[in-house]
Each structure stands twice: as C-alpha cells, then as structure tokens.
Amino acid sequence: MYVAVKGGEAAIENAHSLLADRRRGDRSVPALRLDQIVEQLALGVDRIMAEGSLYDRELAGLALKQSRGDMTEAIFLVRAYRTTLPRFGYTRPLDTAALAIERRVSATYKDLPGGQLLGPTFDYTHRLLDPALAGDELAKAPAQRQVDPAPMPRVSDLLDDEGLIEADGAVPAGKPVADITREPLEFPLERDARLQALARGDEGFLLALAYSTQRGYARTHPFVGEIRIGEAELGLDVPELDFPVPLGTIRVTECQMVNQFKGSSKVPPQFTRGYGLVFGQSERKAMAMALCDRALRAAEFGEDIVAPAQDEEFVISHSDNVQATGFVEHLKLPHYVDFQAELDLVRRMRAEFEAGLGEDERREAAE
Amino acid sequence: MRSAGAGAKAESEMRRQMIAVLAHAPSSRLARLWSDAGFAVVAEPVRGPETGLVTVRGRIGGGGAAFNVGEATVTRATVRLASGEVGHSYALGRDADKARIAATIDALWQKPELRARLEDLILGPLRLEHAGQAGRRAAEVAATKVDFFTMVRGED
Numbered sequence: 469m470y471v472a473v474k475g476g477e478a479a480i481e482n483a484h485s486l487l488a489d490r491r492r493g494d495r496s497v498p499a500l501r502l503d504q505i506v507e508q509l510a511l512g513v514d515r516i517m518a519e520g521s522l523y524d525r526e527l528a529g530l531a532l533k534q535s536r537g538d539m540t541e542a543i544f545l546v547r548a549y550r551t552t553l554p555r556f557g558y559t560r561p562l563d564t565a566a567l568a569i570e571r572r573v574s575a576t577y578k579d580l581p582g583g584q585l586l587g588p589t590f591d592y593t594h595r596l597l598d599p600a601l602a603g604d605e606l607a608k609a610p611a612q613r614q615v616d617p618a619p620m621p622r623v624s625d626l627l628d629d630e631g632l633i634e635a636d637g638a639v640p641a642g643k644p645v646a647d648i649t650r651e652p653l654e655f656p657l658e659r660d661a662r663l664q665a666l667a668r669g670d671e672g673f674l675l676a677l678a679y680s681t682q683r684g685y686a687r688t689h690p691f692v693g694e695i696r697i698g699e700a701e702l703g704l705d706v707p708e709l710d711f712p713v714p715l716g717t718i719r720v721t722e723c724q725m726v727n728q729f730k731g732s733s734k735v736p737p738q739f740t741r742g743y744g745l746v747f748g749q750s751e752r753k754a755m756a757m758a759l760c761d762r763a764l765r766a767a768e769f770g771e772d773i774v775a776p777a778q779d780e781e782f783v784i785s786h787s788d789n790v791q792a793t794g795f796v797e798h799l800k801l802p803h804y805v806d807f808q809a810e811l812d813l814v815r816r817m818r819a820e821f822e823a824g825l826g827e828d829e830r831r832e833a834a835e
Numbered sequence: 836m837r838s839a840g841a842g843a844k845a846e847s848e849m850r851r852q853m854i855a856v857l858a859h860a861p862s863s864r865l866a867r868l869w870s871d872a873g874f875a876v877v878a879e880p881v882r883g884p885e886t887g888l889v890t891v892r893g894r895i896g897g898g899g900a901a902f903n904v905g906e907a908t909v910t911r912a913t914v915r916l917a918s919g920e921v922g923h924s925y926a927l928g929r930d931a932d933k934a935r936i937a938a939t940i941d942a943l944w945q946k947p948e949l950r951a952r953l954e955d956l957i958l959g960p961l962r963l964e965h966a967g968q969a970g971r972r973a974a975e976v977a978a979t980k981v982d983f984f985t986m987v988r989g990e991d
Contacts, residue, residue, distance in 0.1 A: 523891065523907035524928065554887040556909055556925075561892040561901045568969060570976055578983055586979040612974035622897045636899030645892070645901045659895060660902035667904050701855075702907070704889055708923055711847050714855035715889065715909055716927040722897065745893045747905055 491536050505529035514719070514748025515539060519789060520546030521649075521668040523718050523747050544790050558645070560703040560712050564722045565622050567698030570749070574623050575692040576726060582620030587697060588749075623694035624724050624741065633726065633739040655781045659765070662784060666760055667746060669787030671753045677777040678759035685775035686763045689728035690742070695751050697721045721746045725758035732770045740769065853944055853958060857937040858926040860961045869936045872956040878914035878939040881921065884931035886910045912938040920945040 492499065506513055506529040516528035520543045528546060535541035571587025574580050586592075627633040639658050646661035653661070666674065681688055700720050703712030723744035731737035742762025744754035763777040776782055786792060857865065888906040895902055911925045912934035922942025924934050940957060943949050 518905070521905035522888075523905065526929075527908070550888065550906055553908070554885075555906075556887045556889050556911065558890045558903070559892050559907075561894045562904075564893070564897045568973070570972070571979075584981040585976050586981065587976055588979075610975040611978040612971070613978040613980070615970070615973045615977045616980070624896060625898070636894065636896030638895070639900040645903060647890070647903050649890075649903075649906075660900060663893075663895060663902045664904070702889070702891060702927070704909070704925060706923075706925065708913070709850075711851045713923070713925045714851060714858050715907075715925055716858040718891065718907060718927065720893075720904075724897065741896055743896050745904055747891075 491534075500533055502526055502529040502533065505532055511749060512537075512539065514750055515671060515753070516542045516546055518747040518750060518753060519543045519668055519670060520550070522546050522550050540789050540793050544793065547790050557704055557706065559715070560705065562700040562702060562718075562720065564696065564698075564700065564720070564745070565620070565625075567696055567700050567720070567722075568717070569620060569696060569698040570719070571697040571751075572620060572694065573692075574694045576694075577623060577626070580623060580626065580694075582618055583616065620696075622696075622724065624726075627693070627726070627739065631738075634741055637741075637743065653784065655784075656767075657780060657784065659761070662764055662780065663743065663745070663757075663761060665784045665787060666744075666757045669757070669760075669784075670789035670792070671750070671756065673787055673789070673792075674756040674760050675752060677763070677783060678756035680775065681759055681763050681777045686766065686771075686778045688742070688759065688762050690759060690762065691726045692755065693724040693726035693741070695721070695723050695754065697749050697751065719748055721748065721750050721754040723751065723754035723758040725755070725762055727762050729769060735769065740765070850941070850944065854924070854937070854941060856958050856961050856965065857924060857940060859965050860933070860937075862928075862930045862933040864964070865933055865936055865957075865961070868957045868960060869940070872952075874939075874943060876916065876939060876943065878916055878922070878935075878942060880912070880935070881915050882911070882913040884910055884912040884934035884938075886929045886931070910934045914938045914942055916942045918946070 506525045509529075509532065512532060513525055513528045516531055516539065517523050517525065519539075520528065520531070522528070524546075527549060528542070531542035531545040531549075532539075534545060569582075569585060569587075571589060572582065572585045574584065578584075624633060624636065628635065637659055639660050643658070646658055646664065648661055648664050653665075657665075680686070682690070698719065699717040701717050702715040704715055705712050721744075725742040725744070727740045727742060729735070729738055729740040740762065742758035742760070742765070744757035744761065746754045746757060760777060760783060763775070764780050764783060766773050766778040771778070773779065886908055887910075889909045891904045891907050892901045893904045894900065907927055908929050909925055909927055910929055910931060910933070911923070912931070913921060913923050914935065915921050916939075920942040922938040922940065922945070924937035924941055926933060926937065940953060944953055
C-alpha cells in the first residue's frame with residue numbers, strides 16, 4: 469500500500485531559512501569571503517576538489533562555506549554541480565616528472581638527483597597549538613635560495629636501471645581508457661578504473677584501509693619511493709587548433725609506493741609498486757591511495773586474498789563518500805509505511821511466540 | 836616546401852606559447868592590460884564564452900597507461916574579427932571575460948603587423964610577471980632543500 473502524505477512545506481521552508489541564519493552565525497562577526505577560504509583553508513579546499521572530483525578552487529570554497537564546513541556535504545554539492553556542465557574532452561596525460569615542484573621527498577634514497585625539498589610541510593612541527601595564530605600575525609616572508617636547475621627524475625625511473633622494480637603500469641593494449649563516470653562499474657576492474665575510483669575516494673576510508681595493510685591485513689612491505697607535490701601543465705586536443713591547447717596548471721600530489729615482493733613462479737623477486745595521484749596538496753590521501761592500489765593488485769601477483777583491503781569489490785564499492793552518505797542518511801527520511809508493516813509483522817510473530825509458550829507450559833504441566 | 840612546413844610548425848608553436856601565457860594570466864591583470872592597450876577592435880562572438888569540464892588524465896606509475904583523475908572547469912570562447920581572423924581561447928576556471936579577451940587577442944595575433952604591439956603591451960608583461968612569480972616560488976621551495984651531512988663519531 470502506498471500512502472501519499474502531504475504537509476511539511478512550511479516547516480521545510482522555515483528550516484532552510486533557519487539553516488541560512490545559523491550558517492551566517494553572529495552578525496557582528498564579519499562574513500567569510502571565498503578568497504579567504506581559498507587562501508587560508510587551502511587544504512580543506514583541496515580535499516573537496518579531490519573527492520568532489522572537480523578542480524575549481526573557488527567552487528570548492530563556496531561549497532565549504534555553503535555546507536558550514538561539513539566536508540562530505542561540500543563534496544556532495546560539488547559533485548552535483550559537475551553534472552550540470554558539458555564535457556569538452558580529455559586532457560593529455562599530465563607529466564609528473566615536469567611538475568613545478570612545491571615539495572619532493574623520498575624515504576628510499578637520501579641523495580637523489582634534484583634533492584629532497586621539504587616544501588610547506590607539517591612534518592617536524594611539534595603539533596603544539598600556536599596562540600599567535602589566534603590573531604592576525606603577519607607571517608614573515610619565506611627564505612629563498614638559488615634554484616638547482618638539475619632535473620628531478622621520478623625515483624621509479626632510477627630504480628628501473630637495475631631491473632629490480634616493475635615498470636610503470638600498463639593495461640591491455642588497444643583498450644580505451646576506463647571512465648567510471650560514463651560506464652557503470654563492472655568487477656573485476658582494470659587498474660585504470662580502480663585508480664579513478666580511488667582518486668575520488670574518501671580519504672578517511674582509504675586511510676583506514678591503508679593502515680590495515682600496515683598492521684598485517686594484507687601486508688605489502690611498503691616504502692615511500694617518492695612523494696611530489698607541484699603544478700602540472702594541462703593540454704587539451706581540440707579540433708580547431710593543430711596543437712594541444714594549454715589550459716593552465718593544476719596542483720597535484722603524487723605518491724610512488726615501492727613494495728617488496730618475494731616473487732612467484734612467474735615473476736622473479738623484485739620491487740612492485742602502488743601509485744597515488746590526487747588533486748591538490750594531500751599526501752595523506754596520495755599515500756593511502758598508493759597503498760590501496762598495491763593491495764588491490766593481489767590477484768595480479770598471485771597473492772592470497774585474505775583481507776578487506778585486497779577485496780576490490782568491497783573497497784571500490786564503499787570508497788565513494790557521496791554514495792555512502794546518500795545511503796546511510798536516507799534512513800532518516802520518512803519510512804512510516806515500511807515501519808508500520810514491520811510493526812504488524814513483529815506483533816504477529818510475538819503473538820505466535822506467546823501462544824507457543826503457553827502450549828509448552830500446558831504440556832509441561834500435563835507431564 | 837619543406838621550409839614552409841617548418842615555418843608553419845614554428846608558427847603553431849609560437850601561437851601555443853602565446854595561448855599558454857594567456858591561460859596562466861590572472862583574470863583581473865589580463866583585463867587591465869587589455870583595456871590599457873586600447874586596441875580598437877570589434878570581435879564578433881562565434882561561440883561562448885561557455886564553461887564546461889575537461890577530464891584530467893594522469894599515467895599509472897607516472898609514465899604508464901593513462902587513467903582519469905577527475906574533472907576541471909574550463910571556459911572557452913571563439914570570436915571573429917571584421918577582417919576575418921578567428922581567435923580561440925581555452926583556460927581553466929570559469930572566467931567569461933578572460934575567455935573573451937584571450938580569444939580576441941588570439942585573433943589579433945594572427946595579423947603579423949600587430950604581434951609586436953601585443954607583445955609589448957600585453958604578452959610581454961604577462962610573461963615577465965608569470966616567470967617572476969614562478970621563480971620566486973621555486974626559490975622559496977629551494978630554501979627547504981635538505982643538505983645532508985655526516986657526523987663522524989668514534990676513534991676510527
């Protein structure tokens with residue numbers, strides 16, 4: 469039976485204006501401007517771009533303001549906006565070896581060409597709250613130093629010389645690049661589809677899975693071969709011009725995870741790899757993505773699939789926080805009729821149960 | 836014939852670099868330089884400005900097979916001058932004014948006699964400012980480079 473229930477329009481309208489009021493908060497406090505959010509809450513903005521799967525700082529800033537700082541809600545807003553725009557095409561693959569570097573570190577080689585550049589990192593801070601930041605303290609201008617013009621090759625290319633590390637990943641020849649925004653997911657996935665899903669996956673979920681692999685649930689013996697953050701040039705092939713048109717730059721974070729592998733009957737012992745590439749500055753996400761990428765390649769290396777992080781369908785089907793929040797949060801919407809039906813059922817079962825008990829007692833008394 | 840082909844290639848590369856300068860330009864700066872330059876030009880809109888998405892691609896492992904990372908907003912425009920030149924622009928973001936101005940500059944640039952003026956008044960300053968900012972950022976990052984040194988301990 470379907471019963472349409474009307475009413476609630478006035479309540480909804482008033483709830484939304486109450487939301488607008490609470491969002492604005494104390495009117496004696498100046499309203500946040502989008503440029504303040506974009507400049508000063510930059511990593512929050514980056515996370516919304518990565519998981520919203522849309523690179524646009526100002527829109528991500530607007531989403532953060534509109535959602536009152538609720539990241540998942542902001543990501544949802546950005547995903548919804550994406551669907552309103554036409555698609556102009558696919559860019560040329562960006563070249564991470566040519567990033568304008570903002571940070572570059574390796575945990576496997578101390579002296580690598582181009583050196584270790586810490587960049588604007590939280591590492592080595594003492595994680596003590598800084599009362600000075602409560603005010604409007606002027607930050608002093610950062611130090612500068614002569615730039616070393618030496619190229620900065622990817623660490624994976626250095627190890628490759630000895631043949632002790634697997635090559636960059638391939639997918640079967642002739643196969644078009646998977647696009648999970650165009651075709652429904654069909655398991656098992658190729659690695660390109662998996663990486664696209666991981667790139668927009670929830671940072672918390674992927675972090676927890678990555679952590680689980682370190683704690684022994686699908687151990688992969690990882691090292692950070694390299695993390696690099698920087699600005700990548702984008703180029704787009706368009707019919708009206710005979711060269712890939714330059715679009716400008718976007719900031720990305722790349723993680724090359726290097727994993728020990730003892731070899732199998734087919735493959736000699738060597739280092740294998742997991743890969744992470746994320747919009748914005750987010751090395752936690754890029755590292756988690758790389759660890760999950762490697763764990764999800766278990767079947768490829770003939771490893772036993774024994775842990776959640778290796779289960780492709782489990783990981784990929786639950787990594788999208790917009791889908792996850794949609795299904796969890798829908799539970800709070802009216803389920804009056806469903807519940808009424810369940811209530812009737814439980815009442816009937818309870819009556820049968822009690823009638824059964826009564827019979828047992830009578831039987832016991834008779835014996 | 837061969838040199839004509841090479842000439843066209845060099846021309847394409849010059850145009851590509853010019854479009855890159857415009858794509859990198861901050862919108863307000865481009866608008867200011869454009870209005871100060873005072874080109875008296877009527878550019879008829881052919882398409883847009885319109886905002887859409889491009890899907891950004893990376894490569895597995897950095898150099899392997901391509902995969903899709905996510906989308907980015909891009910705004911494009913096409914204009915035609917009364918003299919027939921058609922200019923295009925594409926740039927990240929959602930700035931319609933920037934797209935219109937950049938497409939007009941692209942159209943004007945196709946008149947060889949205007950290139951020097953465009954370079955002096957708009958492209959040159961943008962190029963310099965972009966290089967200056969990139970150089971400053973690189974120098975700031977270079978200052979965070981780790982200089983390892985080894986501490987020798989013990990007798991031998």
